[in-house]
Amino acid sequence: MQERVVKIDGEGLEKLVIKQGGEERVIDLNEFLKIDENNIEQEMRENPSQYAYYASVLSWYEKLRDELSNKLEELEYKKELVIRKRIAEVGDKIREAEVRALVETDKEVLELRNKVLEVKYVVKRLTALVRGIEKKGDRLSQIYARLTRQMRDVGLL
Numbered sequence: 128m129q130e131r132v133v134k135i136d137g138e139g140l141e142k143l144v145i146k147q148g149g150e151e152r153v154i155d156l157n158e159f160l161k162i163d164e165n166n167i168e169q170e171m172r173e174n175p176s177q178y179a180y181y182a183s184v185l186s187w188y189e190k191l192r193d194e195l196s197n198k199l200e201e202l203e204y205k206k207e208l209v210i211r212k213r214i215a216e217v218g219d220k221i222r223e224a225e226v227r228a229l230v231e232t233d234k235e236v237l238e239l240r241n242k243v244l245e246v247k248y249v250v251k252r253l254t255a256l257v258r259g260i261e262k263k264g265d266r267l268s269q270i271y272a273r274l275t276r277q278m279r280d281v282g283l284l
Contacts, residue, residue, distance in 0.1 A: 185253040
């Protein structure tokens with residue numbers, strides 16, 4: 128079963144909660160992005176798969192964000208047409224500000240807008256995580272190169 132991110136903790140991108148098969152796994156991102164220089168080879172093996180996994184989760188959420196944004200735009204357009212039609216049937220003058228206010232306060236529009244905002248938030252947090260993993264990979268390469276030089280200098284390589 129594929130894992131999905133279900134929540135990203137509040138301030139500072141500190142925790143990532145992943146739900147899989149009814150179980151939740153909490154990842155402390157401060158620990159996750161740390162580098163264990165005593166186990167550099169394992170860190171270097173794990174980094175690409177971590178990057179690939181979270182980049183694919185990010186991609187999935189970006190797709191969801193785009194789909195929800197399109198649905199919101201379509202819903203707002205439909206609600207606007209209904210409101211304009213009702214106002215025209217009554218014979219009142221159609222005021223743009225009034226139409227926009229009625230659309231923006233519609234319950235369905237508000238619910239969908241909140242979902243879009245929530246997904247946008249998750250996308251931003253996942254983007255920060257993926258960038259953190261990229262930087263961790265760069266740092267791992269630097270550490271590995273330094274350790275290799277040091278080993279050559281003392282004759283271990």
